[in-house]
Amino acid sequence: xxxxxxxxxxxxxxxxxxxxxxxxxxxxxxxxxxxxxxxxxxxxxxxxxxxxxxxxxxxxxxxxxxxxxxxxxxxxxxxxxxxxxxxxxxxxxxxxxxxxxxxxxxxxxxxxxxxxxxxxxxxxxxxxxxxxxxxxxxxxxxxxxxxxxxxxxxxxxxxxxxxxxxxxxxxxxxxxxxxxxxxxxxxxxxxxxxxxxxxxxxxxxxxxxxxxxxxxxxxxxxxxxxxxxxxxxxxxxxxxxxxxxxxxxxxxxxxxx
Numbered sequence: 294x295x296x297x298x299x300x301x302x303x304x305x306x307x308x309x310x311x312x313x314x315x316x317x318x319x320x321x322x323x324x325x326x327x328x329x330x331x332x333x334x335x336x337x338x339x340x341x342x343x344x345x346x347x348x349x350x351x352x353x354x355x356x357x358x359x360x361x362x363x364x365x366x367x368x369x370x371x372x373x374x375x376x377x378x379x380x381x382x383x384x385x386x387x388x389x390x391x392x393x394x395x396x397x398x399x400x401x402x403x404x405x406x407x408x409x410x411x412x413x414x415x416x417x418x419x420x421x422x423x424x425x426x427x428x429x430x431x432x433x434x435x436x437x438x439x440x441x442x443x444x445x446x447x448x449x450x451x452x453x454x455x456x457x458x459x460x461x462x463x464x465x466x467x468x469x470x471x472x473x474x475x476x477x478x479x480x481x482x483x484x485x486x487x488x489x490x491x492x493x494x495x496x497x498x499x500x501x502x503x504x505x506x507x508x509x510x511x512x513x514x515x516x517x518x519x520x521x522x523x524x525x526x527x528x529x530x531x532x533x534x535x536x537x538x539x540x541x542x543x544x545x546x547x548x549x550x
Contacts, residue, residue, distance in 0.1 A: 294324065294345060295383060301350040304357035305364060306389070313403060313549075314367025316374070317357065319349035321389035321455055324379040325445040326409055329471055329511065332374045334504040344444070347381050354390035361398040368401040368423075378408035391412070392417040405429060405468060407445035409454035414462050425464040427497070428455050432473040440514045452491045459492025469535070470499025470549060474518035474527070478534045485538050498499040498535050499549035 304426045305315040323332070333343045371377045377388040392414055395402055401423035404411060411418075411426055418424050419531025428451045432438055435448045446454070455465045467488045476484070488496060501511065502521055512519055532548055539546035 297348050298351050299348045300352050304353050308370055313370035315369045317369050318351050318375050320374040320375045322346045323375045324374050328435050328441045331502040331504055340506045350383050358392050358394045371404045376406055378406045378410040389414050396421050409446045409450040412454050412457050419461050427460050427468050428467040429468040456491045464490045466495040467493040468497050471501040472531050474515050474521040482532050495545040497534045497549050
């Protein structure tokens, strides 16, 4: 793993993602090394290099503070092309320092992560007047998770972290995706019940983003399920059933894109 300290010129960028006005990425690269990640295609990085490096934007909290003084208030997505709580955050604490600045100016935030490290910052997140944390969980099967998300927190650790945040009064959501093809419609009641029990107030459902090179990777983990991965009917059924179940529990379920 190559860790490189760099300087950035900007901290906030305009976001085109639903519900977000700005994107904040304290790091470039991600140690979680999720095999299906779309980011290498977005940043034009060789997929073979993804997970092998992290650029640490050491001055990003100071740059952010200067920008927040001038920017129109809006929802800041933390993060969109990296995980803000990947292991390197334990040392550098850039996400935490950025949260301190966002708290000063009370910008709304939406954190998305696959790490239980987010619980470290409850003291800051809970004081921001409009804050939510969304945990990415694509399956409850941790053995399958390990094959595609090798260095992210375990599923149980993420669920436990969500419960801790919810009990602290922080709004929590689930990014249920990309839905693993081993999930059957009959499995959804158990999955959604688990999400709700841990505090999810909304479930966002997504499918695999089949950018170049991803199909070959998925074939190694799901050799018997490739037809489902490429079948839009399968995902529509999962989404439809999820919405029906969530309606019964009076919580929101939406498609990611």
